[in-house]
Amino acid sequence: MRGVGFLKRQLRRAWPFGSGPRPVILMYHRVAELDSDPWQLAVSPRHFEAHLEHLRRSRTPMDLAAFVAALTAGTLPRDAVALTFDDGYVDNLHQAEPRLAAAGIPATLFLTTAAIGRPEPFWWDELAHLILDRSAPADLSVGIADGRYRLQFGEPDRLDLDRRRWRAWERPRTAREAAYQALWRLIRDASRPERERAMATLRRALGGAGAASEEERAMTPDEVRGMARRGVVTLGGHTLSHPALPTLTPAEQRWEIAEGKRAAEEMSGQRVEGFAYPYGAMDASAQAAVAACGFAWACSTVATAVGAADFQRYALPRIAAPNAGKAVLARALGDG
Numbered sequence: 001m002r003g004v005g006f007l008k009r010q011l012r013r014a015w016p017f018g019s020g021p022r023p024v025i026l027m028y029h030r031v032a033e034l035d036s037d038p039w040q041l042a043v044s045p046r047h048f049e050a051h052l053e054h055l056r057r058s059r060t061p062m063d064l065a066a067f068v069a070a071l072t073a074g075t076l077p078r079d080a081v082a083l084t085f086d087d088g089y090v091d092n093l094h095q096a097e098p099r100l101a102a103a104g105i106p107a108t109l110f111l112t113t114a115a116i117g118r119p120e121p122f123w124w125d126e127l128a129h130l131i132l133d134r135s136a137p138a139d140l141s142v143g144i145a146d147g148r149y150r151l152q153f154g155e156p157d158r159l160d161l162d163r164r165r166w167r168a169w170e171r172p173r174t175a176r177e178a179a180y181q182a183l184w185r186l187i188r189d190a191s192r193p194e195r196e197r198a199m200a201t202l203r204r205a206l207g208g209a210g211a212a213s214e215e216e217r218a219m220t221p222d223e224v225r226g227m228a229r230r231g232v233v234t235l236g237g238h239t240l241s242h243p244a245l246p247t248l249t250p251a252e253q254r255w256e257i258a259e260g261k262r263a264a265e266e267m268s269g270q271r272v273e274g275f276a277y278p279y280g281a282m283d284a285s286a287q288a289a290v291a292a293c294g295f296a297w298a299c300s301t302v303a304t305a306v307g308a309a310d311f312q313r314y315a316l317p318r319i320a321a322p323n324a325g326k327a328v329l330a331r332a333l334g335d336g
């Protein structure tokens with residue numbers, strides 16, 4: 001799950017190294033065809049295939065561990081690209097892995113381990129179903145942490161029904177969108193028990209939404225084990241329960257990061273070396289905790305190419321893969 005403001009960062013990205021390709025780490029979440037995708041988490045299977053074909057022809061795709069090793073050694077090709085997936089959606093298994101295998105392109109999957117094997121959707125998807133996909137009016141007050149949020153909106157208006165155009169990091173146009181955005185922030189920054197309590201309240205009051213499709217769930221432990229065994233996708237850490245790490249104490253940060261690593265290693269039977277910060281949210285203490293837990297490198301969501309000389313091993317930048325064809329991908333990569 002990406003954070004607010006990534007688009008602004010993407011627009012600000014600079015290319016100080018002149019023309020020619022720069023090494024890039026690409027960030028995906030889902031490979032799926034979605035009706036509504038306020039966070040732009042999904043790339044359609046058709047676009048994903050086009051991406052792989054483009055990357056195979058015009059880039060040097062590398063496993064991210066090899067990418068970081070070459071970066072460290074100063075031998076990384078200018079046109080290197082590494083693919084990453086965050087969270088652990090089951091469509092990564094059904095849609096992404098077979099296409100990666102067919103193209104001979106490796107990827108890294110950063111797993112939110114507490115979600116693995118749980119039937120309910122990730123909270124941000126469920127919140128979107130409860131608020132944005134809802135057709136009935138709502139008027140209730142939800143307690144989150146020390147505050148209360150008043151949720152109040154009427155029948156969906158024209159803009160609500162046309163919600164495919166709205167992105168969750170943009171200014172909300174309707175009361176529904178404003179409610180989704182405000183609750184998203186409050187729930188993201190709440191503690192895990194507070195988050196679960198708030199979601200339970202919303203589910204009860206608004207009439208449980210469930211998942212939009214079978215593909216919206218996270219993988220099961222068996223599915224993760226099979227994926228790790230086949231070796232096209234390497235597992236990485238993404239914490240136990242997907243907190244915004246800067247909202248936690250240093251001890252809590254270490255626990256979330258270490259428990260996520262332990263569970264991912266137990267499921268995969270392999271050493272897990274790489275990490276990605278949930279929501280891209282990091283601070284100095286989170287970076288130190290990732291290093292102290294034994295990770296060799298970590299990815300942020302700062303949307304730039306990778307600098308050869310000034311890279312930060314525990315804050316590697318990543319560019320979000322667009323849900324579009326080759327030409328848009330090439331522009332996002334800075335290739336044309």
Ligand SMILES: [Zn+2]
Pocket residue numbers: 001002086087238242277278279
């Ligand atoms: Zn995530």
